[in-house]
Amino acid sequence: MLFEVKELSGPNVPPVSFALAAGQVLPVRGESGVGKSQMLRALADLSPHEGEVCLDGTEQQTMPATDWRRQVVLVPAESGWWAETVAEHFPARPPESSWTRLRLRDALWESPVERLSSGERQRLAVLRALALEPRVLLLDEPTANLDRDNAEAMAGLLLDYLRERQAAAVWISHDPHEIDSRGERWLEMTAEGGLLHGSV
Numbered sequence: 433m434l435f436e437v438k439e440l441s442g443p444n445v446p447p448v449s450f451a452l453a454a455g456q457v458l459p460v461r462g463e464s465g466v467g468k469s470q471m472l473r474a475l476a477d478l479s480p481h482e483g484e485v486c487l488d489g490t491e492q493q494t495m496p497a498t499d500w501r502r503q504v505v506l507v508p509a510e511s512g513w514w515a516e517t518v519a520e521h522f523p524a525r526p527p528e529s530s531w532t533r534l535r536l537r538d539a540l541w542e543s544p545v546e547r548l549s550s551g552e553r554q555r556l557a558v559l560r561a562l563a564l565e566p567r568v569l570l571l572d573e574p575t576a577n578l579d580r581d582n583a584e585a586m587a588g589l590l591l592d593y594l595r596e597r598q599a600a601a602v603w604i605s606h607d608p609h610e611i612d613s614r615g616e617r618w619l620e621m622t623a624e625g626g627l628l629h630g631s632v
């Protein structure tokens with residue numbers, strides 16, 4: 433298994449266990465405030481937690497957090513930006529194909545971050561995450577600020593990445609249609625813990 437989570441729990445994270453093979457997506461649903469985002473933060477080793485999280489058999493706690501987060505990459509609902517322009521946040525310009533696929537205007541590359549719309553921020557945050565070539569993506573409602581066409585373009589880009597790179601994703605979404613089309617298995621977060629639905 434590429435990504436194994438055993439009895440993960442923590443402050444605001446109900447107990448949850450699951451495993452993902454290379455190329456797999458685990459959609460996550462659950463009531464607002466139940467702990468979905470906090471679970472992603474624990475999986476990224478950004479908050480204190482108990483239980484075991486393994487990447488390719490290596491336990492999270494045996495690895496420096498910075499090494500872990502280079503491979504297990506969180507795309508939070510509200511992305512963080514620290515420099516003035518978009519370009520300064522990328523190691524290199526992303527492939528033209530992914531830029532155009534997400535319907536991003538060329539001029540945005542040099543644009544100040546403060547001028548970006550919320551949907552532009554979200555699309556650029558995903559491209560920034562993909563530039564790290566993660567083994568596991570932790571996606572917190574990546575299509576929340578997007579219209580339907582842009583949401584579909586984003587979903588397509590992410591799914592192609594997972595298939596081509598044989599990466600895995602934990603994907604929070606409130607849209608049941610998005611989840612239905614993402615795979616047979618999904619995780620329901622409840623106050624008592626995570627429930628896996630569908631075939632394994």
Ligand SMILES: Nc1ncnc2c1ncn2[C@@H]1O[C@H](COP(=O)(O)OP(=O)(O)OP(=O)(O)O)[C@@H](O)[C@H]1O
Binds near residue numbers: 464465466470471
């Ligand atoms: N920094 C924090 N300190 C204390 N409590 C927090 C903190 N961040 C989140 N919480 C609480 O943890 C709980 C879970 O929050 P979380 O953001 O994980 O919910 P969620 O399931 O992702 O909700 P939503 O679907 O609304 O985004 C909430 O009750 C929230 O108020």
